[in-house]
Every structure is written in structure tokens, then in C-alpha cells.
């Protein structure tokens with residue numbers, strides 16, 4: 342019931358109002374009388390009697406952005422048994438240092454709550470983690486250096502996969518097979534481009550796939566060829582599958598390794614929890630990682646369903662919950678035994694050890710549905726035709742009746758629904774379906790719309806009225822600036838697109854996520870997009886439709902506390918507050934104030950989940966040095 346009340350629209354608006362007010366006051370207080378503010382924060386947040394119990398870990402001399410509206414900034418915090426025990430000034434927190442306490446001096450660097458990626462597809466990014474990741478790198482020479490380094494690590498004949506190269510960042514000319522042949526003569530290579538519609542292969546890969554001058558273009562695709570010789574150049578437009586289907590499937594061991602490495606990669610950019618969307622098969626791998634103590638990102642899982650398969654998702658949710666409880670009980674027994682305590686019955690051990698000792702780790706939480714496509718290919722469902730194609734409005738994938746029925750069935754089964762809706766027609770259909778369902782079913786967690794790239798102004802207030810979350814991916818906005826956004830939409834609708842600021846003003850709760858692997862995974866890249874709204878390489882100065890820019894605090898909340906609340910963990914995760922699980926990120930320097938592009942140069946120095954490090958930059962540097 343408490344959870345339900347947390348996101349009721351009226352409550353949500355009150356909370357946002359309070360947040361903004363207290364933020365204003367706090368910033369003033371911090372500038373004018375820092376000592377007073379910090380000691381107040383410490384007094385109000387240090388639990389009674391905590392000074393007698395030393396901390397396990399203390400982080401000091403930090404620029405802490407807490408995402409706690411009551412005390413947004415601090416210098417230090419203390420952690421005990423996996424949870425924050427006090428947050429405040431260096432002096433107050435120093436009092437909690439005992440002989441066994443680990444003390445970490447952040448050297449003035451910025452510290453934030455662990456990032457919660459509100460929309461990610463870990464499964465589709467594994468080829469980047471296993472292979473090469475060329476995201477955001479403009480120079481072909483640098484791509485080839487990375488690819489050559491990968492080839493060094495692999496035995497001859499092993500495939501090199503991954504990609505996300507973008508030839509428009511420099512020069513605009515497609516690379517060719519000969520570029521790859523020069524650095525990878527013994528390994529077949531196939532690399533997809535930034536939006537996955539084009540692939541780039543070397544001669545060995547093409548030989549394995551049997552591609553010759555005589556291979557015809559597949560339906561809907563095109564093999565680029567030398568105009569004189571007719572020889573394929575190595576570039577496959579909408580036809581990468583000709584090569585890709587020859588890449589061997591991973592063995593089970595390789596697949597588990599790939600999942601573990603993917604989660605570690607997420608830790609390396611500061612992610613401690615994710616709303617991951619994939620097929621149900623992924624869950625068994627996650628359970629195995631959990632069993633081995635290697636699930637280093639908390640997973641709130643969403644999967645697709647139809648009216649006929651909802652019962653199966655309910656069974657899956659229950660099966661996963663039972664398995665997780667069993668693993669936690671086993672772990673708790675082990676901990677109690679190690680610390681010399683009597684192994685308690687499950688209820689007692691839970692109270693004694695605080696559940697898993699690491700907080701919520703894996704749950705099947707929601708159902709994902711699609712209503713339309715994307716703007717770039719004009720498949721997003723629009724209320725009016727595309728500006729650059731008067732015959733096209735994009736077709737919704739289901740009728741309103743079908744969507745209504747499916748949403749109601751999911752809500753009736755206790756699942757919140759996340760609907761992929763990009764065009765203004767898709768968004769309206771999703772809101773209509775939620776309105777109809779919510780009149781009949783009471784939810785424990787809010788329904789949500791994914792992407793919300795174009796929202797008709799008439800629909801902006803409906804998010805707050807219905808308590809529907811706006812789950813958005815800021816980087817998708819900035820990669821389309823000067824590329825296709827305005828061309829597809831025309832100037833009026835372009836001004837309503839990616840409307841973070843207008844949604845905020847209308848009282849909507851924003852949840853941010855990466856939508857990796859279609860955009861970079863690093864939250865900092867998305868926070869750059871959300872706050873500056875400039876292209877990946879910078880500009881236009883002041884931002885593209887700057888009325889939609891968010892403040893750092895607003896954007897950070899959307900990447901931490903808001904997704905924690907969306908998954909029902911708002912009281913346990915998402916901010917640096919006493920009593921919450923100690924998930925946090927230490928950067929290698931302080932965030933620039935005022936914000937500018939240099940924020941992208943910050944690296945994650947360390948990531949902690951439940952008070953334990955899951956990533957340390959220093960270790961990476963050391964192991965790279967000895968490799």
C-alpha cells in the first residue's frame with residue numbers, strides 16, 4: 342500500500358514540487374554557509390546511537406550528490422553491513438571510523454548513487470563486449486587499431502564481431518574489406534554499424550559466407566560493389582545476415598562468460614541496477630550467475646507477452662522468486678555459519694542478516710509491449726504524415742482494441758506494462774490503453790511508456806494524471822540532431838520531440854535508460870545529452886530546443902531514484918541515504934560546475950554494490966599493464 346501511494350499522481354506532483362524547492366534552498370545554503378548545511382544534514386541523517394558502532398567503510402572528502410531531496414549534497418558517508426549508516430560532513434562521519442574501518446579518500450571527486458538503467462537490452466550488447474566496441478570513435482585508423490588488438494588476443498579463425506562504427510563522424514565514406522584485411526588476415530570479421538542496418542566484413546568472412554561477384558542482392562538489401570569490377574566492397578546494406586548467419590553460436594560456457602562480462606562492463610560505467618528486457622531464457626543464466634555470486638548488477642526483468650502467454654510469465658515470475666529466495670537462504674546460512682552464529686530459520690535469518698545481505702538482486706517485474714517502430718525508418722506511428730513523406734504516417738502494430746485487451750490482461754495479472762511508443766500516435770494509444778485498464782485494475786507499480794520521442798502537447802498532462810512514467814533514452818535525441826529528426830518531423834513537431842522539459846513541467850516522472858545496444862551504455866553520455874542537449878560531438882550552442890534541457894539534479898534523479906521507485910525499490914535503493922543499500926559510484930574527478938562538455942572526460946573510479954566494490958579503475962589499469 343505504501344508503494345502504491347508513492348506514485349499516485351497527486352503525491353508525485355507534491356514530491357516534485359518539494360524537490361525543486363528544497364534543491365533551491367539547499368544550493369543557496371551550500372554556497373553561503375556550507376558547514377551549517379552539512380552538519381544539519383549529518384545530524385538529521387545519522388541514526389541514533391550509531392556513533393558507538395564503527396563503520397565498515399567510510400568515504401570522505403567527496404562531492405556527494407545524494408539524490409536525497411532533504412540533503413542533496415554531502416562530503417562523506419559511512420557504510421555498515423552493506424547499507425549507508427550516515428551521510429554528512431567529513432567531521433561527523435570521521436567519528437564512525439573504528440580500527441577495522443576501511444577509509445576511502447575521494448580526493449574531492451564527485452560521488453553519486455549507483456546508476457539504474459531504466460531500459461537496457463544486455464543480451465543484444467554482448468557482441469560488443471565480446472568483440473569490438475567502436476561507439477563514438479570518429480577515426481577509422483583508431484577502429485583498425487582496436488580491431489587489430491582484438492585479433493592479437495584471438496586464435497586464428499575465431500570470428501571478430503561487434504561494431505557500432507559510424508562513418509559519418511569523419512569523412513562520411515564507407516570503409517572497405519581491404520581496411521580489415523590489412524589488420525586481420527587470419528580472423529573473419531563482421532561488424533555492424535551504429536544503428537545496425539549496415540555491416541562491414543573482411544575478405545575471409547566473405548569467403549566463409551560464399552559471397553562472390555555473382556551473389557545477388559537479397560530482398561530489401563544491397564551488397565555494395567566496385568563499379569568497375571563488380572566485386573563486393575565489404576559493405577552490406579540491410580544484408581549483414583548473409584555473413585552473420587555464419588558466426589557460430591556461443592557454447593553455454595561462453596554464453597555465461599559473456600553475460601558476466603556484460604554486467605562487469607555495466608559496472609565499469611557505474612551501473613548497479615538495470616531494467617533489462619529480453620527473452621525469458623536469459624533468466625536461467627542470471628540465476629546461475631546469482632548462485633555463483635557473480636550477478637554484479639541488480640536486475641529488474643521485463644519480458645514480452647501476448648494474451649495467451651501471460652500465465653506463463655506469472656509462472657516464470659514465481660519460479661524465479663522461489664529460486665532467488667532459495668539462493669539467498671543458502672547464502673545467509675553460509676554467512677551466519679562463518680560469523681559463528683546459529684543458522685536461523687529463514688524468517689529469523691532474514692531479519693538478522695537483512696535479507697540477501699546485498700538487497701534485491703533479481704526479479705521478473707514487468708511486461709514489455711510494442712506499439713510502433715522508429716523515426717529514422719518512418720515506422721513510428723504519427724498522428725499526421727511525416728514531413729519528408731506525405732504518404733507515410735507509420736502503422737501501429739496493433740489496433741487500439743488489441744492493445745487495450747493486452748494491457749488490461751497484464752495489469753490484471755499484477756504486472757506493470759512498458760509500451761514502446763515513439764510517435765505521437767503510438768504515445769496516445771498507449772495512454773488510452775493505460776487509462777482504460779487503470780479504471781478497472783489497481784496496480785502495485787506504475788505503467789510506463791518507453792521512448793516517448795514525439796508527444797502531442799495535448800497529451801503532456803496525461804502522464805501525471807494517470808501516473809504513467811515517461812521512460813526515455815536521452816542519447817537517441819542527440820544522435821538525430823541535424824541527421825533526421827527535423828527532416829522527419831518538420832519544425833513544429835521537432836520542437837515537441839524528446840520533450841524532457843515539457844514533461845517535467847507537466848508533472849510527469851521521468852525515468853532514464855540507455856536502450857543499449859542502440860546507444861552508449863554509459864549513463865554519463867545520457868546525462869550529457871539530457872542536460873546540454875548537444876550532438877555527441879557538440880553543438881548547437883545552448884542546446885537543440887533548449888527548453889527541454891534538464892538540470893543535472895533532475896537528470897540524475899531520472900537515472901537513480903526514479904527507476905528505483907518504478908520497480909518498487911524506492912525505499913531501499915536509488916539515493917545515498919541512511920538505511921538504503923550502499924550502491925554508489927565514485928568518479929575520478931569532480932563534475933564541472935557549471936556543466937559543460939568536459940563532463941564526458943570523467944571516468945568511473947569505482948562502483949560499489951551493497952558496500953562492496955564491483956569495479957575499480959585502478960585494478961583495470963593494473964591488469965591492462967600486465968597483459
Ligand SMILES: [Zn+2]
Pocket residue numbers: 460461462856
Ligand atoms: Zn529498447
